[in-house]
Amino acid sequence: MLRSFRLGNHKSFLEEQELMLMPSIDRKRFVLPVTAIYGANASGKSNLLDGLQFMRSAVLSSFRRWDALEGVPRMRFRLDPRAAESPSIFVAEFRVEDVPYTYGFTLNDERILEEWLYSYPKNRSRKVFERSRDQVKFGSTLAESHAKLEVLEEMTRHNALLLSVAIQSNVDFAKPVYQFFSRFLIFSGVGAGPVSASAARFVDARPENRERVVELLRVADMGITDLVIEENEDPFWRRRQREVEARLKAVESQVADSGTEVDPRHIENLRRELDEFRQGPARTVYQIKTVHGHSEYLFDLTDESQGTRSWLRLIPTALTALDRGSVLVVDEIDSSLHPLLTARLVGLFRDERTNPNGAQLIFTTHDTSLLGTMLDGEVLQRDEVWFVSKKDSGSSDIYALSDFKPRAGENTERRYLRGSYGAVPFLDHDDFVAAVGGGIDQTRK
Known part of the structure; x- marks a missing residue:
C-alpha cells in the first residue's frame, strides 16, 4: 500500500509537492482506499501520475535501459531556466508485508545525486542504504556480505539507481521494494485505443477470471452475456x-x-x-469477441461502444488490484464511462467485502458528480479528494479538500464548480464570443 508520494521539478511541478494517502478522518484502514484528483485541463493532474510512473520505471529499468554513456532522461520543469540547475526529487512511502518503507532519490540531467532506502520493522527506523553520488553507506543489519555490497556499489553507474542494480543482482534487501513497484503498483488506461492483449490473457487465464469479467459487464447493463477469446497467428x-x-x-x-x-x-x-x-x-494475438443475449453471433470489439471498451479495458486491472491488494492508478477514469459506473467502481475499493486486501484506487477525473451524493450515498469522503491547480508561473500545486473547513449542508460539487476550492478553469463567455469573431479585447483581461 502507498502512504504518500512526493515529487519536485518534474514536468509542471517545480516546487516539491506531496500527495498524502493517509486518512484524516478516523478510519479503520491504514491508508485511503480511494483518492480522486481534480483540476482544470492542463493543470498538471496527469503530470502528477506521470511522476509516479517515472519513479517506477527508474526503479525497474534504469540499470538495464538507460544508456550508460548518456545522462538521465528526466523531464524537468521547462518554464524557468533555473530549473535546469535544480535537482528533481521523487519520494514514496509504502508498506510491504506489514513493513513500512521510505524510498527516494534526486537526480539532474547528468546523474543520480542522492538515493536512500529506510525500513521500519516494528516501528523502528532502520537504514538500508544512503547514497551520495558514487558513495554508498549500507545499513549494519543487512544480510548480504560486505564483499557483495562492495561489488554492488561498483556496478552502479552514475546514471542508474542502486536499487535498480540490486534488483537485477537479486539482492535480498531490494526484493520487497521491487515487489511493490513491479507487482503492487499498476497503471491502467481507460481512453481510446485497443483493448490490450493482457486483458484477453487475463480473461483466458482462469475460468473464474472470465466469469467475473463477464458478470461485471452484465451488471454494467451493456447487453453482453459472454466473452470468447480467439488466438490467431500474428x-x-x-x-x-x-x-x-x-x-x-x-x-x-x-x-x-x-x-x-x-x-x-x-x-x-x-x-x-x-x-x-x-x-x-x-507469436499469437488474442482477440476478445462479445456475445449478446442468446445469439450465437460473435461481435468484434470494434462493434462495441467506446464506453464498453473502456470498461472492459479497466476490469482486469481492477480485479488484479483487488485480488493482490495493489495500488491501481488510472488517468482520466471518467473517459467514456457513465458517472454511475465510475461510482460503482469506486465503491468496490471502498467496500471491505470486495477489497479485503487493502487495494487502493488513485485516479484523475473531471466528473464532478462524484463529489456529490449518488446511489447509496456519498461517493467520495472529503479526505479522498485532492485538487491540482496551476499558478501564473505555469507550475502546479496540489492540495486536499480536507484543507478547507466544511460547512453545514454544503454542496461540494456546486462549490467546486463555483471556484471555492480553486482548480477550475476561468472561462468568460464574452472572451469565447470575441475569439470566434476574430480577437479578444486585451484591456478586458
Whole structure:
C-alpha cells in the first residue's frame, strides 16, 4: 500500500509537492482506499501520475535501459531556466508485508545525486542504504556480505539507481521494494485505443477470471452475456519473417553474383534472426469477441461502444488490484464511462467485502458528480479528494479538500464548480464570443 508520494521539478511541478494517502478522518484502514484528483485541463493532474510512473520505471529499468554513456532522461520543469540547475526529487512511502518503507532519490540531467532506502520493522527506523553520488553507506543489519555490497556499489553507474542494480543482482534487501513497484503498483488506461492483449490473457487465464469479467459487464447493463477469446497467428510476425528471408536472400545473391564485399556480421545477424523465427513458436494475438443475449453471433470489439471498451479495458486491472491488494492508478477514469459506473467502481475499493486486501484506487477525473451524493450515498469522503491547480508561473500545486473547513449542508460539487476550492478553469463567455469573431479585447483581461 502507498502512504504518500512526493515529487519536485518534474514536468509542471517545480516546487516539491506531496500527495498524502493517509486518512484524516478516523478510519479503520491504514491508508485511503480511494483518492480522486481534480483540476482544470492542463493543470498538471496527469503530470502528477506521470511522476509516479517515472519513479517506477527508474526503479525497474534504469540499470538495464538507460544508456550508460548518456545522462538521465528526466523531464524537468521547462518554464524557468533555473530549473535546469535544480535537482528533481521523487519520494514514496509504502508498506510491504506489514513493513513500512521510505524510498527516494534526486537526480539532474547528468546523474543520480542522492538515493536512500529506510525500513521500519516494528516501528523502528532502520537504514538500508544512503547514497551520495558514487558513495554508498549500507545499513549494519543487512544480510548480504560486505564483499557483495562492495561489488554492488561498483556496478552502479552514475546514471542508474542502486536499487535498480540490486534488483537485477537479486539482492535480498531490494526484493520487497521491487515487489511493490513491479507487482503492487499498476497503471491502467481507460481512453481510446485497443483493448490490450493482457486483458484477453487475463480473461483466458482462469475460468473464474472470465466469469467475473463477464458478470461485471452484465451488471454494467451493456447487453453482453459472454466473452470468447480467439488466438490467431500474428500476421506482422509472419510478415517480418518473410522480410528477413528476402533480405538474406538478396545479400547472399549479391555476394554470389557480383562478389560484392558484405560485412559477414551483417549476414550472420540475418541468419540468426531467421533461425529465431523458424525455431521459435509463432507469436499469437488474442482477440476478445462479445456475445449478446442468446445469439450465437460473435461481435468484434470494434462493434462495441467506446464506453464498453473502456470498461472492459479497466476490469482486469481492477480485479488484479483487488485480488493482490495493489495500488491501481488510472488517468482520466471518467473517459467514456457513465458517472454511475465510475461510482460503482469506486465503491468496490471502498467496500471491505470486495477489497479485503487493502487495494487502493488513485485516479484523475473531471466528473464532478462524484463529489456529490449518488446511489447509496456519498461517493467520495472529503479526505479522498485532492485538487491540482496551476499558478501564473505555469507550475502546479496540489492540495486536499480536507484543507478547507466544511460547512453545514454544503454542496461540494456546486462549490467546486463555483471556484471555492480553486482548480477550475476561468472561462468568460464574452472572451469565447470575441475569439470566434476574430480577437479578444486585451484591456478586458
